[in-house]
Amino acid sequence: MSGTQQMSTVMFYENSAWKKHKSCGTSSLLAMTPKKPQQWLQVVGHAGSFRVGDYGTLLKRFCEEEQQCYLRLMEDALRPFVPAYHGVVQQDEQDYNMMDNLLTHFNTPACIMDCKMGSRTYREEELLLARERPQPRNDMYEKMVAVDPEAPTVQEQAQQAVLKTRYMQWRESLSSTTTLGFRIEGFRKANEECHTNFKRTKSREQVMEALNNFVESNTHIACGYLRRLKQLRQVLEASDFFRTHEVVGSSLLFVHDWTGRTGVWMIDFGKTVALPPHLTVDHRTPWVEGNREDGYLWGLDNLIDILGNMLPQT
Ligand code: I3P
Numbered sequence: 009m010s011g012t013q014q015m016s017t018v019m020f021y022e023n024s025a026w027k028k029h030k031s032c033g034t035s036s037l038l039a040m041t042p043k044k045p046q047q048w049l050q051v052v053g054h055a056g057s058f059r060v061g062d063y064g065t066l067l068k069r070f071c072e073e074e075q076q077c078y079l080r081l082m083e084d085a086l087r088p089f090v091p092a093y094h095g096v097v098q099q100d101e102q103d104y105n106m107m108d109n110l111l112t113h114f115n116t117p118a119c120i121m122d123c124k125m126g127s128r129t130y131r132e133e134e135l136l137l138a139r140e141r142p143q144p145r146n147d148m149y150e151k152m153v154a155v156d157p158e159a160p161t162v163q164e165q166a167q168q169a170v171l172k173t174r175y176m177q178w179r180e181s182l183s184s185t186t187t188l189g190f191r192i193e194g195f196r197k198a199n200e201e202c203h204t205n206f207k208r209t210k211s212r213e214q215v216m217e218a219l220n221n222f223v224e225s226n227t228h229i230a231c232g233y234l235r236r237l238k239q240l241r242q243v244l245e246a247s248d249f250f251r252t253h254e255v256v257g258s259s260l261l262f263v264h265d266w267t268g269r270t271g272v273w274m275i276d277f278g279k280t281v282a283l284p285p286h287l288t289v290d291h292r293t294p295w296v297e298g299n300r301e302d303g304y305l306w307g308l309d310n311l312i313d314i315l316g317n318m319l320p321q322t
Contacts, residue, residue, distance in 0.1 A: 059099060064112040070096060070103035077253070077277035078105065084249040089240050090274050110273055114265040121195035121222050121262040123311065127185060127303025128295050130176045131256050131279055135297065144169030152178060155207055184210050188314075189307025193259065195222045198266060216314050223264070227319055232270030233262060234315045240272060241308050244291075251288060254300045255280045260311075 059067040068074070078093035091107040098104070111118050146169045152159050159178060164170050170178075183191040187210055194204035195218075209218055223229040237260075244250045257279035264270040283289065283300055291305035 059104060061097070061104075061106050061109075064109050065094060065106050066091070066109040067097060067099065067104035067106055070105055071278045073279070073281060074277045075105055076282075077249075077280050078107065080249050081277075085243050085247045086249055086274065089243060089272070110261060110263060110271065110275075114263055114269060114271075115267055116265075117196075117198050117200055118263050118265045119196060119198050119222065122193040123190050123260045123262070124185070124193050125190045125258055125260055125304050125307050126256060127180070127189045127301075127306060129180055129185060129257050130173050131254070131281065132297060132300060135173050138171050138173045142171055144171055145175070148172060148175040151175070155182070179207065182207055182210065184215050188212065188215065188310040189303040190260075190311055192218050195262075197222065197224070212310075212314055216318060219315065220318060222262070223318075226268075228268050229264050229270055230315055230318050232264065232268065233272060234312065234319070236270060236272045237308065237312050237315065240274075241305070241312065244305060244308070250291070250304075252283055253280050254283055254289065255291070255302050255304050258304070 057069045061067045075093075075096065078090070081087060081090045082093050091110055094106040094108075096103050097106050111120070144164075144167050149160060149164060149168050149170045152170060152175060160170060164174075180186045180191075183206065185191045192206045192209055192215065194202065194206065196202045203218075203221070206218060209215060219230075223233070240260075255277075257276060258274060259276045261273050261275045262270070263272075287300060289299070289301050291302055292309070293299065293301045295301040295303060
């Protein structure tokens with residue numbers, strides 16, 4: 009089901025030329041190999057968004073929305089479930105948000121997985137913008153036809169371009185985002201194999217197969233993840249931050265190593281915004297335009313359920 013990519017396609021070196029510069033994109037699943045500080049690996053997300061910081065920190069290209077989230081999260085019950093935030097630093101005239109490198113306490117090679125949470129991966133304001141000022145994109149059209157040549161409409165074929173929101177919705181419905189409220193973006197296993205071909209991983213069975221592959225059918229690891237996810241759910245349900253924010257495009261980063269140590273953290277808050285004061289969301293109610301629901305907890309419920317079903321039933 010999932011394809012295997014060579015690491016050379018996703019490995020970056022600190023001094024290599026960065027191909028893409030974005031000020032506010034989400035980027036995930038990045039790891040630094042501690043024994044080789046110059047060597048980076050990034051399995052999914054925007055290339056060029058990260059740098060190694062000093063003292064076990066990670067520098068992520070500055071994004072004000074993300075900074076605001078981290079500042080609030082440092083004061084919230086969710087603090088143990090996000091990387092510690094250390095402020096803004098500048099390198100080569102570029103600002104970065106500095107945070108803990110979550111892999112510091114794991115043995116190498118650590119196994120890492122990125123799950124994008126929620127039933128929606130674009131903000132409501134992006135929809136409004138697409139209506140007011142449509143900007144069809146050829147790169148997204150190309151990505152779409154590479155997966156399914158039949159997917160574009162006649163008009164999109166004529167334009168050789170699709171709107172970003174249309175592309176994002178198509179990605180959601182192709183994967184488990186729409187059916188389960190989360191999707192696997194990619195993972196790296198202990199043997200350094202990277203799996204990133206999950207665009208069509210949609211059913212519970214397919215997701216379970218991929219998760220099993222990631223944990224290599226190790227019930228101790230699966231159990232560790234399950235425990236941590238249940239703790240996270242409890243804290244999310246009590247968190248002021250969570251109650252008052254639309255959490256879109258955010259991921260859960262899973263890490264384990266050969267000792268059996270496991271951890272899960274919330275990362276990527278570039279598209280997470282505070283709700284207007286009169287509005288609250290429960291993160292489980294289905295989204296209709298205007299209600300700002302993101303399906304985050306619905307996705308977490310499903311993830312917990314699937315992981316639980318991978319363990320021997322008692
Ligand atoms: C990308 C993915 C990213 C999105 C990016 C998409 O698609 O949806 O989440 O960035 O948009 O291209 P894919 O995974 O199929 O490659 P944002 O979450 O920051 O919107 P972009 O090309 O505008 O960066």
